[in-house]
Amino acid sequence: MNKQSLPYTIGFTFFISFLFVLFLSFAHHTTAPRVERNREVTRQRSILSALGVETSGPDQIQEAFREVKEIEREGITLFRLDDGETGVYAKEFIGSGVWGPIEGVLAVTGDLARTRGLEIVDQTETPGLGGRITEGWFKEQLRDLRIVEGTIRVAAPGEGDTDKENGKIDAITGATRTSERMGVIFKNELERIASALGVEL
Amino acid sequence: MSSPKEIMRENLWTNNPIFMQILGICSALAVTNLMINTLIMTLGVVFVTAMSNLTVSLMKSLIPRKVRMIVQTLIIAFYVIIVDILLRAYLPDISRALGPYVGLIITNCIIMGRAEAFAQSNPPVLSLWDGVTSGMGYMGVLMTIAFVRELLGFGTVLGFPVLPSGFEPWIIMVTPPSAFFLLGIIIWIGKTIMNKEGATA
Amino acid sequence: MIDQYFQKQDVMRRLIYALIPLFFFAVLLYGWSVLMQTAVVFAGGIATEYFFTRQRGKKISEAVLVTCALYALALPPALPLWITLVGIVFAVALAKEAYGGFGRNIFNPAIAGRLFIFLSFPVPYNAGWIVPASRGPQGFSGLFGTAQAAGVDTVTAATPLALLRTGEIPPLMDLFLGFRGGSSGESSVILILLAALFLVATKTANWKTMVSTFLGALTAAGAFFFGGLIPGLSPASFPGFSAMVPLAAYMMSGSILFVTVFMATDPITAPNKPLAQFIYGLMIGGVSMTVRTLAGFPEGTSFGILVANTFSPFLDEHLPAPKKKTRKIHPAGAAR
Numbered sequence: 001m002n003k004q005s006l007p008y009t010i011g012f013t014f015f016i017s018f019l020f021v022l023f024l025s026f027a028h029h030t031t032a033p034r035v036e037r038n039r040e041v042t043r044q045r046s047i048l049s050a051l052g053v054e055t056s057g058p059d060q061i062q063e064a065f066r067e068v069k070e071i072e073r074e075g076i077t078l079f080r081l082d083d084g085e086t087g088v089y090a091k092e093f094i095g096s097g098v099w100g101p102i103e104g105v106l107a108v109t110g111d112l113a114r115t116r117g118l119e120i121v122d123q124t125e126t127p128g129l130g131g132r133i134t135e136g137w138f139k140e141q142l143r144d145l146r147i148v149e150g151t152i153r154v155a156a157p158g159e160g161d162t163d164k165e166n167g168k169i170d171a172i173t174g175a176t177r178t179s180e181r182m183g184v185i186f187k188n189e190l191e192r193i194a195s196a197l198g199v200e201l
Numbered sequence: 202m203s204s205p206k207e208i209m210r211e212n213l214w215t216n217n218p219i220f221m222q223i224l225g226i227c228s229a230l231a232v233t234n235l236m237i238n239t240l241i242m243t244l245g246v247v248f249v250t251a252m253s254n255l256t257v258s259l260m261k262s263l264i265p266r267k268v269r270m271i272v273q274t275l276i277i278a279f280y281v282i283i284v285d286i287l288l289r290a291y292l293p294d295i296s297r298a299l300g301p302y303v304g305l306i307i308t309n310c311i312i313m314g315r316a317e318a319f320a321q322s323n324p325p326v327l328s329l330w331d332g333v334t335s336g337m338g339y340m341g342v343l344m345t346i347a348f349v350r351e352l353l354g355f356g357t358v359l360g361f362p363v364l365p366s367g368f369e370p371w372i373i374m375v376t377p378p379s380a381f382f383l384l385g386i387i388i389w390i391g392k393t394i395m396n397k398e399g400a401t402a
Numbered sequence: 403m404i405d406q407y408f409q410k411q412d413v414m415r416r417l418i419y420a421l422i423p424l425f426f427f428a429v430l431l432y433g434w435s436v437l438m439q440t441a442v443v444f445a446g447g448i449a450t451e452y453f454f455t456r457q458r459g460k461k462i463s464e465a466v467l468v469t470c471a472l473y474a475l476a477l478p479p480a481l482p483l484w485i486t487l488v489g490i491v492f493a494v495a496l497a498k499e500a501y502g503g504f505g506r507n508i509f510n511p512a513i514a515g516r517l518f519i520f521l522s523f524p525v526p527y528n529a530g531w532i533v534p535a536s537r538g539p540q541g542f543s544g545l546f547g548t549a550q551a552a553g554v555d556t557v558t559a560a561t562p563l564a565l566l567r568t569g570e571i572p573p574l575m576d577l578f579l580g581f582r583g584g585s586s587g588e589s590s591v592i593l594i595l596l597a598a599l600f601l602v603a604t605k606t607a608n609w610k611t612m613v614s615t616f617l618g619a620l621t622a623a624g625a626f627f628f629g630g631l632i633p634g635l636s637p638a639s640f641p642g643f644s645a646m647v648p649l650a651a652y653m654m655s656g657s658i659l660f661v662t663v664f665m666a667t668d669p670i671t672a673p674n675k676p677l678a679q680f681i682y683g684l685m686i687g688g689v690s691m692t693v694r695t696l697a698g699f700p701e702g703t704s705f706g707i708l709v710a711n712t713f714s715p716f717l718d719e720h721l722p723a724p725k726k727k728t729r730k731i732h733p734a735g736a737a738r
Binding site: 369371372373374376382385386389 | 522
């Protein structure tokens with residue numbers, strides 16, 4: 001058979017493409033549930049972390065997430081965890097950072113007296129400066145922080161504000177603008193959560 | 202025909218894809234900020250180069266000349282998507298960290314270069330070996346860059362802190378431009394050593 | 403003994419002479435820290451240059467001394483010394499030797515070194531501005547670095563540019579004489595002017611590049627000021643002739659004048675044709691002021707120089723040569 005002839009070339013190209021694509025579809029199909037579960041677990045882990053629930057491993061995450069109820073009010077989706085008191089509410093957010101969007105989850109108590117926690121899901125801030133919003137010390141500042149005058153104040157740069165009653169957190173040294181943007185995000189999100197829950201800030 | 206030992210020496214050193222052929226530079230800049238990401242990504246490249254070389258070599262007598270390049274691209278793309286699917290399903294965190302760069306392995310000129318320059322005219326097992334060693338040559342250079350960038354940018358090696366706490370991170374090492382400097386320095390040192398070898402041999 | 407290791411270069415020597423008064427003034431303002439910085443810079447710079455020139459079998463160029471002096475004077479006085487060292491090694495090894503050594507570098511090494519450490523270590527860099535000696539009605543205080551001795555830790559001082567952003571205008575006479583915070587050698591306008599006169603009179607530096615850089619900066623600064631784009635300085639609060647005050651303060655702050663006189667005129671990285679030099683200067687001034695005003699960086703002159711450096715060979719290549727055949731051979735031409 002002449003391997004350089006037109007019919008062979010077309011036939012070969014068609015056949016080889018068919019073969020490879022068939023195999024790829026098969027691979028995609030068999031792993032799809034797993035990929036979907038990974039995505040779900042990643043999202044659940046962030047929400048749980050903001051709600052202050054410590055987890056490790058996919059099974060434990062899914063187990064713990066059964067306690068969390070998804071509710072929708074005023075077109076805003078919140079995740080509620082019952083704590084025996086006012087409940088804790090987490091909201092996913094996308095805000096604008098310096099270079100691109102900052103995605104994360106912010107959790108507050110049901111009476112909006114305190115924040116419960118913060119988790120950053122995705123961001124493209126300057127690595128080593130604004131990118132430090134993903135570091136533990138920064139997020140830890142919002143663990144059970146009292147909300148004063150309906151907002152969280154981002155104060156002068158520092159190494160982390162451990163006072164939980166003053167309603168303010170330290171900005172990141174050298175990343176003034178990212179810190180400012182985080183302040184704006186907190187303000188907007190608190191207002192949204194307040195309107196969804198029908199609670200005065 | 203070259204012996205396996207010669208092929209290895211060529212691909213790892215005297216004809217190293219990065220600093221002799223200056224191929225695959227784009228990914229060298231993008232993924233080298235952390236060693237673990239670099240390791241996974243370059244393992245992907247080793248796998249894809251090896252397998253596509255093997256496949257091209259096995260099929261070389263069947264491929265019509267007119268569609269040779271397009272079939273090679275198809276084969277490469279096939280293996281890259283397989284790597285991507287596997288990462289998504291089994292290593293979701295690394296898949297997220299690497300982002301679009303796994304898909305971009307397709308555009309890595311080294312793979313196409315080896316398929317065209319070696320696998321087209323050599324037996325399958327030798328082609329596989331050529332693919333593995335070419336990938337390793339690429340991996341060696343990228344891991345060196347990643348080592349310096351992670352050490353100076355984060356003070357860690359493979360995620361383990363190795364520098365004292367007073368260490369001041371080099372912000373520029375976290376950002377892609379530093380890979381330009383480091384790659385340049387590596388090429389500089391590599392060629393200087395090679396020139397000396399050439400002078401004495 | 404000196405001739406054995408150094409290649410004699412008259413132009414470079416005259417540049418060093420012009421920088422000496424600035425150095426002494428910096429010592430007057432900050433004392434020990436400047437002496438230490440300078441010692442580290444020269445040791446590191448000369449060692450790096452020696453490492454490379456020895457392999458080529460050449461002598462150390464005196465140009466490296468100029469690079470060292472300019473770099474040392476362009477640093478925040480209290481920068482940690484190891485960072486200073488990283489910067490000068492980068493400047494000499496990567497901005498100069500990597501291109502083939504003296505006469506072949508595209509970018510100004512001193513500026514490249516300074517920008518590298520600024521981008522690598524922004525936090526310590528910005529913490530490096532300390533309180534200088536000051537001039538009061540009772541005479542001088544805090545001379546030779548004693549201004550910091552009062553505090554246990556070094557006291558970070560606001561630079562005039564930082565003050566201007568908050569709307570505060572430092573006294574123009576202090577700016578003119580140089581009693582203000584900032585990089586060690588950039589502050590004294592009067593000493594920089596005298597150095598400029600010396601350099602022009604001895605034909606060491608090109609006065610046209612100085613003038614066009616200054617014009618470029620002034621035009622851009624004026625446009626931004628009257629356009630209301632300079633943060634902290636609203637044109638509405640300076641009616642009529644009083645607009646000269648914030649504008650003069652803006653021009654005398656930061657390192658723009660220092661850069662105009664010493665960096666823009668660097669014969670290796672500047673173009674050779676007069677028209678090219680003119681455009682080159684405008685570009686340095688314009689880009690510097692644009693970055694200073696609109697970007698989030700404390701000062702923009704490093705970017706101005708490096709951007710213009712990039713265009714320098716292009717300008718020389720594509721602009722018409724002057725009628726009279728007086729142009730020198732482009733030093734970078736040797737590399738082509």
